[in-house]
Amino acid sequence: MTDRVLARLDPTIPRRVLGLGMLTALAASLVFVAMDTPDMPGLARAVMASAGAALVIVAALGWQATSVSLELTEDTLRTSGGDILCRLQDIERIERGAFAFKPSGGFVLLLKVPGPARWAPGLWWRMGTRLGVGGLVPPAMARAMADAITERTRVGM
Numbered sequence: 001m002t003d004r005v006l007a008r009l010d011p012t013i014p015r016r017v018l019g020l021g022m023l024t025a026l027a028a029s030l031v032f033v034a035m036d037t038p039d040m041p042g043l044a045r046a047v048m049a050s051a052g053a054a055l056v057i058v059a060a061l062g063w064q065a066t067s068v069s070l071e072l073t074e075d076t077l078r079t080s081g082g083d084i085l086c087r088l089q090d091i092e093r094i095e096r097g098a099f100a101f102k103p104s105g106g107f108v109l110l111l112k113v114p115g116p117a118r119w120a121p122g123l124w125w126r127m128g129t130r131l132g133v134g135g136l137v138p139p140a141m142a143r144a145m146a147d148a149i150t151e152r153t154r155v156g157m
Contacts, residue, residue: 003073007148008080011066011123011136019122019136020059020066027055058121065120066136072148077109077133085124086111086131091153096146106134107146 030052034045069080077085086109096107103124109131119125122136134142 009070062121103134105139
C-alpha cells in the first residue's frame with residue numbers, strides 16, 4: 001500500500017469503551033431480567049436471553065471492527081487493514097445533513113455501483129449503493145474526511 005493517505009478516521013479508545021460498554025451493559029441487563037423474573041413466560045425469557053447474547057456478540061464484533069481505522073487515499077476509501085470500501089470514482093453523492101439516514105456523527109456515500117452488504121459495527125456499513133461511515137468516531141474527524149472526499153470527487157469531475 002504505497003498510496004498516500006489524505007485523511008484518516010480513527011475510532012478513539014474512550015468512544016469505543018463507552019459505546020461498546022453501554023451495549024454490553026444492556027446485554028447484561030436483558031440476561032439478568034430474563035433469568036431473575038420467575039413469573040415471565042418461557043418464550044419471553046428465551047427471547048430476552050437470546051437478545052442479550054446477540055448484543056454481546058455485536059459488542060465483541062464492534063470492538064474488533066473499531067481496532068482499525070479508515071483511510072482516504074488518492075483513489076480509494078479503505079480500512080487500515082487493506083479492505084477497499086469504495087473507489088472515489090464510484091461516488092455519486094455524499095449525504096451528511098441533519099436528516100440524512102447516516103451513522104452517528106458520520107456521513108453516507110451514495111455509490112454508482114452496488115456492493116455486497118457488509119457491516120463493521122461502530123465504524124461503517126454498506127447496503128447496496130449506500131456506504132455509511134461513522135458511529136464510534138469523533139464527528140470532527142468524520143466531517144474532515146467528508147470534506148476531503150467532497151474535494152477529491154469534485155476534482156475528478
